[in-house]
Amino acid sequence: MSTETAILAGGCFWCVEAIYDDLQGVSAVESGYIGGRTANPTYREVCGGDTDHAEAIRIRFDPLVVSYADLLDIFFHVHDPTTPNRQGNDVGTQYRSAIFPQDDSQRTAAEAAIVKAAALWPDPVVTTIESGTWYPAEDYHQEYYARTGDTTPYCNFVVGPKVRKFREKYADRLKSRG
Template sequence: METATFAGGCFWCTEAVFNDVIGVEKVESGYTGGHLADPTYKQVCGGDTGHAEAIRLTYDPGVVSYEDLLEIFFTTHDPTTLNRQGNDVGTQYRSAIFPHDDAQRAAAEAAIARGAGGWPNPIVTTIEPLADWYPAEDYHQEYWGGEGQRNPYCLAVIPPKLQKLRKSFAARSKAATVA
């Protein structure tokens, strides 16, 4: 098993996407990339901690490659808006990759270079040093599978991301392979 860490805006949204990817064993929402130890959701949302809402996922590289995860990451969020995803605005919602080793860093650089021509605006996704990881509070974990189904924001934002995953990566989607 290997680990990947991505920030693509709201962690509820990216968690929902990667929970549906075959080969991803676990997705944890949390905070990374900032300067405050043990931040709370309220502190991170305030925008002063330097942390990003992020996900840390454990995956089986024999089933899904890091390169595939990067492709899914870039396809299911907008990597061209600086410090923003939809209505979420601030550095805590930045698009960032936190490589766990040199191979992941090289793959992230290559993915950004490959994707540069496919977007109407430049990709602003940053590649940042792996930093301390702080799991989000329990109520944020597996959010889409519970409370998120009743949250109007999630109901507006997550289904289109899942549809994009299931359309573009049908062979990689747990739900698409069952349907």
């Protein structure tokens, strides 16, 4: 199996992590922080808005099963890329829509995906293409929705509906549940 890495920021990392965990060809998804100016930021620092980091996910995937372009297509269907520094009630630079390409090929694909996404949305797409150093989030953030399900109010009202919508739309692309 060949493995590549993709890093995407589409609001709260609990939402996007749970979606990509279900996707065929994805071997691992890690929540973390990227795009800021503070080394080894904590969740509290990032949420304070003073580090400029985005909550993001780092995806390890097999490009023979799911392409980077497919990951980006899904990205633009599962979050709102038209609201600067916001996803729903989550507001702040840490919730921005951003793509962090790992090489020139990914940068080119990201640029094309943004153009393609502009046709999907009635408002302008504000997704940025950025660079930065990856910092894993604290352990309690990893696989959060997988561990808690809809037991917390945020997951019940925000994460769960996004995951269910994804599972319906992409049923043919989901990992088998055994």
